[in-house]
Amino acid sequence: MRMQEILILKIVVRFVIPFIQVYGFYVITAGHLSPGGGFAGGTIVAASMVLYALTFDASQGLEKLSHERASLFESLGAIWYVALGLLGIMVGGNFLTNGQIGIPLGTPGYLISGGLIPLLSFGIGIKVAVTVVSLYYSLVEED
């Protein structure tokens, strides 16, 4: 029996994927409060998409995230990181400075705190997720 024909697997995966993605985005956004951050959370989000492609088909996964869209997100993640770094130079500080150039840091322990740190984590998370997924797709696509 081929993988694509197992009904239980399909139903369960369809049910589980949203929870994995919510957890991944939680790890990304709460990276400055609890263990985690962009790299770990991005990998969790990517794992959900790889699970989708494994259960259904790589071609169906490619419909959700085509190569063109993947390279767009890929570049956007990197540009977002560099742009936030250049913000420091615009304001008159160093590259990638955070608190020293007067960005409000908020109360430590709250979700909106840490200045640029959550924004940087978000960029890293998007980038890592898309990198892992498109790596998997292009390797699977070969055969």
Place this chain on the structure above:
Amino acid sequence: MRQIIPVFLTLVLGIALLLVVAEMPTFGDINNPAHNVVSERYINQGVRETGAQNIVTAIITDYRAYDTLGEVTVLFAAIAAVLTVLNRLRLGVICPEDRERGLTDEDAGDPDSKDSC
């Protein structure tokens, strides 16, 4: 004879590395070189200077954000290289075997032609 040389080299390297490990500072010792002004500053001032409770995130995206930019660049270069190698046909490169089979440069950009070298 061909097996003796690798075994000998592995043994020599292994013993040398083990000797190096034996010379390393004890784990958790207060006099370790890692416990210097820098880590003290991170631990004492980290929350006040960055606003982030998680000290690891505070270091990798604030104090060492430039290093993380390097990591992001490495990821970008890696995936760009992999996609370039795996999607040669989509990028307009024709392999010698394809040329012998009568494919021209116009077939290169065609996503339906799944031939690769």
